[in-house]
Amino acid sequence: MQVLRKILFPVSLVYALVVYIRNYFYDKGVLSSKSFKTPTICIGNLSAGGTGKTPMVELLVAMLKETSKVAVLSRGYRRKSKGFVLADENATVDILGDEPFQIFSKYPDIILAVDADRRNGITILEERVKPEVILLDDAYQHRKVKCDFSILLTSFGDLYVDDWYLPTGNLRDSKKEAGRAQVIVVTKCPKDLSDQAKKAITIKLKPESHQQVLFSYLAYDDTLRTIDSSTSLEELKLKEVTLVTGIANPKPLVEYLKSKGLKFEHLKFKDHHDFSESDLTQLRKRQCILTTEKDFVRLKNKVDNLYFIPVQHRFFDDGETILKRTLEEFMK
Numbered sequence: 001m002q003v004l005r006k007i008l009f010p011v012s013l014v015y016a017l018v019v020y021i022r023n024y025f026y027d028k029g030v031l032s033s034k035s036f037k038t039p040t041i042c043i044g045n046l047s048a049g050g051t052g053k054t055p056m057v058e059l060l061v062a063m064l065k066e067t068s069k070v071a072v073l074s075r076g077y078r079r080k081s082k083g084f085v086l087a088d089e090n091a092t093v094d095i096l097g098d099e100p101f102q103i104f105s106k107y108p109d110i111i112l113a114v115d116a117d118r119r120n121g122i123t124i125l126e127e128r129v130k131p132e133v134i135l136l137d138d139a140y141q142h143r144k145v146k147c148d149f150s151i152l153l154t155s156f157g158d159l160y161v162d163d164w165y166l167p168t169g170n171l172r173d174s175k176k177e178a179g180r181a182q183v184i185v186v187t188k189c190p191k192d193l194s195d196q197a198k199k200a201i202t203i204k205l206k207p208e209s210h211q212q213v214l215f216s217y218l219a220y221d222d223t224l225r226t227i228d229s230s231t232s233l234e235e236l237k238l239k240e241v242t243l244v245t246g247i248a249n250p251k252p253l254v255e256y257l258k259s260k261g262l263k264f265e266h267l268k269f270k271d272h273h274d275f276s277e278s279d280l281t282q283l284r285k286r287q288c289i290l291t292t293e294k295d296f297v298r299l300k301n302k303v304d305n306l307y308f309i310p311v312q313h314r315f316f317d318d319g320e321t322i323l324k325r326t327l328e329e330f331m332k
Contacts (some may be wrong), residue, residue, distance in 0.1 A: 011168075014251075022143075031237070034146060036134075039149070040122070040133075040148050041149045043136065043140075044136075046163075046173045047158060047172060050146055050247055051154060051155050053138055053153060054294065056151065056187075056313055058312070064109075068132040070132070072137060073112075073135070074097065074099065074115070076141075079096055079114060080094040080095070085102070086112075086129075091198045093297045098297055113125060116169040116199055118136060127308060140181075149329070151183045151186045152180075153185050153187050154185075154205075158170065183213075184213045184214070186201055186215045187217075188252055190217065191217050197217055198316070215317065216314060220310070221309060224290065224308075225307060233260055237261065241264040241289075242264060242283070242286040243289075243294055244283065244291040245295060246272060254266060262306070282301055290309060296308035
């Protein structure tokens with residue numbers, strides 16, 4: 001795969017040119033960005049692959065929902081529905097997509113909608129439910145909407161400043177577009193990240209004067225959950241465990257489980273994998289299946305002995321307080 005990526009370097013140059021022209025047209029007003037009366041907060045990244053967008057959206061929901069009427073608008077990647085859909089008690093993973101359904105399952109008291117056309121989605125939300133703030137999931141490249149506040153995520157092990165354009169690298173947007181963000185969060189950091197390392201990364205990112213750079217790591221819960229019960233990671237050590245992942249980067253989870261002394265086989269599927277009947281037949285033969293929360297919403301009620309491991313962002317130093325205070329200032 002790495003050899004193929006290098007061979008496709010000329011294609012990446014064409015891709016880079018297209019990205020540059022598109023952003024130039026938006027910057028010069030040739031292509032229009034629409035503003036809305038409802039405050040919008042964008043969560044996204046510059047690179048393809050997992051940077052922890054869904055846990056970040058969940059964190060923001062938890063921060064804002066007590067004081068504001070929150071709506072989440074997502075594209076609903078790989079859902080089987082079309083157009084605008086407002087989540088309700090009849091929503092399923094096929095209707096919303098795995099990540100939006102995960103968020104709605106965890107926070108059923110918020111407004112959640114999916115629409116590939118973010119302009120259309122925001123317009124309908126303003127007309128029907130009148131939210132006080134709209135979180136735009138994975139919308140950093142969706143410049144048809146002029147976001148009021150942007151949070152840019154970049155993984156510690158794959159910083160956008162060290163990346164190159166698709167398909168040779170993972171960049172799907174220009175590095176200079178990082179300047180549109182108010183907050184840059186370096187995610188998936190090692191827990192023992194030193195202050196010196198944080199400083200070095202901050203210098204490398206070259207934040208502008210209006211930008212905050214924060215650092216977070218993924219905190220996995222030792223209590224594993226299913227639909228109506230839970231168990232501990234220690235109890236799973238007595239069973240034959242199969243780890244099933246359909247996410248962009250399962251490496252942090254694999255490393256965490258190994259650090260806890262859990263022995264398991266790992267069945268790795270592509271991101272947003274749609275489990276076939278053949279897949280399910282094989283999984284039903286396993287004694288105990290451990291998976292991510294995103295995969296759980298696609299596998300529950302289809303496979304027995306299924307557990308997921310909750311995960312959330314935890315910030316270094318007083319990063320969460322800084323983020324919350326920054327959002328409060330924005331919402332005034």
